[in-house]
Amino acid sequence: MAKRKVVERQTGVALWRQIADRIRLAISNGDYDAAGMVPPETVLAGEFGVNRHTVRSALAALAEEGLVRAVQGRGTMIERKERVSYPISRRTRFSQGLGRQVKEIGTRLLGHAELRAFGDIASALGIAPGEPVIELRTVSSGDGRPLSVSASYYPAARFPRMAEEFEELHSVTKAFAAHGLDDYVRVSTEIVARHADGDELSMLKLSAGAIVLEAQSVNADLDGRPVEYSRSCFAADRMKLRIET
């Protein structure tokens, strides 16, 4: 393993943060599974070509995230390594897909509003600009860790009670059913990756420089009429997306 791992200087990203990101990745790749612990600080410092204190800053950040735990005299143990896999298919349903990967799933409604659709929202839902839509803002978590924040939009003409039904039923699928829509399918998904903004950092409990996977998706009824447009931001270091075709 004596291979020299590259970190770059004077790029606006502190060395300790670059190293923390690399170690986090190595953990989730299973590179350290044999021992169940991270290599000693002096070894890591040698591999990355930095001072031991710099490695310590990186490990302190990972300990803060709850990913590792350092024990004096023994070493730094890995506490948690998995990424939750989120499936995307024609029949994507949030809670079903996570299934056995997390014991307890929570979706919390942050707020809702009725507003007029323009731009992206109107064109994705196939309605005229200015038509009313219902907006739901939610945050979802698995076993207590926040996984995603979403903003979803529904044509108000067809689903007038979306916010109230969701608040009561805690499920988009059931809220649709309450409006007489029994089935729907996903017609498109666009995925980008970017740095999290301030709101996302705090809602997903991320540290600055963290990455989100943003999925913009459209669901439609079986006649092809769009019923939902949503933008979901997943904490990239906790999730992967699985495309099923």
Place this chain on the structure above:
Amino acid sequence: MAKRKVVERQTGVALWRQIADRIRLAISNGDYDAAGMVPPETVLAGEFGVNRHTVRSALAALAEEGLVRAVQGRGTMIERKERVSYPISRRTRFSQGLGRQVKEIGTRLLGHAELRAFGDIASALGIAPGEPVIELRTVSSGDGRPLSVSASYYPAARFPRMAEEFEELHSVTKAFAAHGLDDYVRVSTEIVARHADGDELSMLKLSAGAIVLEAQSVNADLDGRPVEYSRSCFAADRMKLRIET
């Protein structure tokens, strides 16, 4: 627009880099389309609550990327804003999908090797650990800008001349055809986002702290036997992935 935009201090990511990322995102969202230019430095400094010099560092980084160009006396103009959209469907073919979005597509073979499959590679291809596979390493670019780097694996027993055929034909689809395989479909794709490592930074010509979208995919013949396993890393600030179901 007087809204205060949050940047966080003491997180290991320099303020100028956080601000550069936010401005890049705003440009690609079209927030500044009306004027075709970025707001004045003093305005940005006010919005982000930092010194004007800090904003200047951010703009200098974006100018380095070729995204903006500052003109003394006038302002800072936007030079480029689009993200290339890469479609993922059952029939994903690299060059077809990019189609009209880029004028000129180049795929360059970085190298090839024959090695024994273990772990991910063996299980994805459904072959016994230790069986030989052909590895192709490629970098693809659109209109001169690198878009992705890939490592692809093919069972050597079935596709022994993969490297040579690809080198000659410059196309995976044609190289398959040369082995008697006329059609194949994508059976699964997994997507993660993470910070680029040193090799990716240099091959994709990114600046440190940049993000890659990594797609791990399996293609199979029409009988369902896997024929290709590949890991592609896309420069996240130049690409989005479009899932078609």
Place this chain on the structure above:
DNA sequence: TACAGTTGTCTAGATCAATAGACATTTGAG
């Protein structure tokens, strides 16, 4: 031409990030 608005440059000081070295403390193995 005059002027407001913008980017470019310079200096100085404060704070953060990284290096270097020394030594303490804890753990597990022999």
Place this chain on the structure above:
DNA sequence: CTCAAATGTCTATTGATCTAGACAACTGTA
């Protein structure tokens, strides 16, 4: 118990980042 190996803590120094202020240079408009 003894020792090697690991993490924890402290001090000091250097370079990068950020702030602050002042002023120069350029552009488009009145």
